[in-house]
Amino acid sequence: MKSKLILSVSVLAVCLIGTAFIIEQQPKPWPVPDAAAKAVNPVKSNAASIAAGKDLWNTNCASCHGKKGLGDGTKAAQLKTQPADLSTATFQSQSDGSIFYKISEGRGDMPSFKKKLPDAEDIWDLVVFFRTLKK
Amino acid sequence: MQIEPIFNFYTKYVNMEFLPIKTLRILGLLLLTLSTNQLNLRAQDSVAPVKKSYVKNTFEGNYIIDDQSVVLPVQHSLEADIQHRFGIMNNGIHDFFGLYNVTNVRLAVSYTFTKDFQLGIGLIGDRMQTDLNAKFALVRQTKDGSMPVSITFFGNVVVDPRDSIYDNNATFRKTSDHFSYFAQLIFARKISENLSLQVSPSWSHFNSVVGSDGTIVTGTQYDHFAISFSGRYKITSKTSIIANYDLPISTAYGALPNISAGFEFKTSGHDFQLFVGNYGYILPQNNSFYNQNDFNKSQFLLGFNITRLWNP
Numbered sequence: 001m002k003s004k005l006i007l008s009v010s011v012l013a014v015c016l017i018g019t020a021f022i023i024e025q026q027p028k029p030w031p032v033p034d035a036a037a038k039a040v041n042p043v044k045s046n047a048a049s050i051a052a053g054k055d056l057w058n059t060n061c062a063s064c065h066g067k068k069g070l071g072d073g074t075k076a077a078q079l080k081t082q083p084a085d086l087s088t089a090t091f092q093s094q095s096d097g098s099i100f101y102k103i104s105e106g107r108g109d110m111p112s113f114k115k116k117l118p119d120a121e122d123i124w125d126l127v128v129f130f131r132t133l134k135k
Numbered sequence: 136m137q138i139e140p141i142f143n144f145y146t147k148y149v150n151m152e153f154l155p156i157k158t159l160r161i162l163g164l165l166l167l168t169l170s171t172n173q174l175n176l177r178a179q180d181s182v183a184p185v186k187k188s189y190v191k192n193t194f195e196g197n198y199i200i201d202d203q204s205v206v207l208p209v210q211h212s213l214e215a216d217i218q219h220r221f222g223i224m225n226n227g228i229h230d231f232f233g234l235y236n237v238t239n240v241r242l243a244v245s246y247t248f249t250k251d252f253q254l255g256i257g258l259i260g261d262r263m264q265t266d267l268n269a270k271f272a273l274v275r276q277t278k279d280g281s282m283p284v285s286i287t288f289f290g291n292v293v294v295d296p297r298d299s300i301y302d303n304n305a306t307f308r309k310t311s312d313h314f315s316y317f318a319q320l321i322f323a324r325k326i327s328e329n330l331s332l333q334v335s336p337s338w339s340h341f342n343s344v345v346g347s348d349g350t351i352v353t354g355t356q357y358d359h360f361a362i363s364f365s366g367r368y369k370i371t372s373k374t375s376i377i378a379n380y381d382l383p384i385s386t387a388y389g390a391l392p393n394i395s396a397g398f399e400f401k402t403s404g405h406d407f408q409l410f411v412g413n414y415g416y417i418l419p420q421n422n423s424f425y426n427q428n429d430f431n432k433s434q435f436l437l438g439f440n441i442t443r444l445w446n447p
Contacts, residue, residue: 051328054372055328055372058371058372058373059372059373059401059402059403060403063402063403115209115211115446115447116209116403116444116446117209118209118210119191121188122191
């Protein structure tokens with residue numbers, strides 16, 4: 001009886017501790033204002049815009065999000081939140097405007113880039129490049 | 136001896152009384168007329184003006200080794216700079232190719248108030264000098280080719296604060312003897328995504344000159360002219376090869392030219408440059424005028440620049 005009690009408490013403790021880790025891993029929902037979500041990308045996807053976006057990606061994004069956008073950058077382990085995997089269907093299902101908004105505004109470990117990249121065309125170029133990361 | 140405040144320098148040397156009142160009134164009326172005409176044109180013109188698109192990242196940051204680049208950081212950027220120069224490498228392993236002999240260090244900060252205007256201040260180990268500098272982007276190269284080059288002005292005022300009490304060689308007679316000045320026009324073109332080149336004529340003015348024995352040669356104002364050629368070639372999106380050739384045009388004091396080359400590594404917030412060259416003074420007028428390291432005698436030294444940018 002006593003051993004069963006100890007076993008039950010141990011299993012419960014492990015589950016509780018495990019739940020804490022699971023909750024930490026799941027990203028919180030990131031609502032985007034309607035107006036921002038509906039914004040249309042003025043930059044056409046072509047070799048030039050993809051190259052420009054890739055250049056910005058390598059300098060500003062790859063250290064956290066990884067070279068292929070899988071969220072496995074060299075700095076990822078130091079962050080409280082896991083950088084997004086940009087290749088997933090979930091991420092790619094967002095509108096261009098939503099992605100633009102999130103790059104501009106940032107949240108938590110994700111910095112805001114609207115001051116570092118004040119030219120909106122740069123951020124739109126990144127959005128164009130992000131579409132090429134899709135699996 | 137007390138150093139005159141910079142404010143007193145400007146009131147002494149920039150005398151607004153030279154502009155007569157009548158001329159100012161005429162200029163004012165002219166400006167008003169021109170601005171009114173501009174307003175009328177806008178009212179009549181129903182076509183939206185085409186927004187110009189400018190080339191970006193002609194260079195990665197403010198510095199190309201010892202020279203200023205044509206670019207300014209984005210508006211409202213705060214930049215901190217650390218610059219080190221080591222001893223010449225000719226002593227080989229005895230001082231580990233100059234690495235044990237740190238000859239000069241500069242710590243500096245600058246702030247970009249607008250997208251076209253930057254102010255900075257720096258402290259440098261060589262003769263305990265302080266520099267106040269300004270950079271103006273005058274013209275930017277456009278993507279459509281209507282403006283084929285970017286043009287930027289860079290200038291500084293440097294004070295050597297040494298006093299005869301602390302340094303027997305520093306026998307400045309007048310306050311103004313402590314100052315030197317530098318002005319440069321930088322012309323650059325981004326030729327391709329990977330290659331950018333620039334040429335920069337410069338003028339340096341010294342209110343006094345340091346002789347070869349280290350004493351101040353007072354009463355000897357000197358104007359010095361030089362020209363610099365710089366380039367950057369990107370080998371990856373974050374790594375570039377950078378190089379300079381700096382040539383004194385004035386030769387009265389026997390200044391020697393400089394060849395420098397190295398690598399630049401760019402991240403989101405940092406810019407690292409590792410290089411070899413002949414220049415060791417860091418401040419442009421001192422490099423241009425005092426350099427005696429001869430590349431024909433392989434008198435090269437190692438150096439690095441680190442810059443960090445914040446966008447508060």
